[in-house]
């Protein structure tokens with residue numbers, strides 16, 4: 001009883017400090033921050049992180065794109081470079097301090113149906129050799145993969161399926177599911193140290 005009351009108080013304190021329930025944990029790991037139509041049947045997937053590896057700065061992100069995602073362009077922080085080899089995109093650059101926010105943009109043609117889940121397993125490597133492997137499908141797992149759920153605005157159905165009239169309600173449902181999944185993300189896992 002005492003324990004549950006204390007836990008409730010701690011959660012309340014965290015919420016008070018962060019200002020919102022969803023924002024604090026959702027911004028912590030390497031995540032898909034937002035997905036935006038980019039015109040010409042392309043979509044921009046914006047990945048972001050707000051921490052390195054327990055004090056060590058980030059020096060590399062290596063992302064594997066799922067089937068249906070055809071990379072067309074990238075954007076990265078100043079001084080960083082993207083290298084695309086098949087379905088693997090690696091970004092390297094000058095150290096980004098633990099606690100600093102950074103964004104990486106993958107613009108791609110994405111083939112799929114509204115409601116499809118797209119997972120982007122990602123290695124986050126830090127100076128000194130520690131790393132995270134954000135790769136699990138379960139968004140509440142210790143190291144969830146960055147992911148998003150396709151909507152009619154962000155994915156293109158394959159020509160054969162021709163499901164151009166995907167219902168709006170389907171897309172709205174997907175957005176709600178994504179919001180719930182994002183809010184379920186827990187505390188940061190510990191990085192692997194080599």
Ligand SMILES: [Cu+2]
Pocket residue numbers: 028029030051187188189
């Ligand atoms: Cu985290």
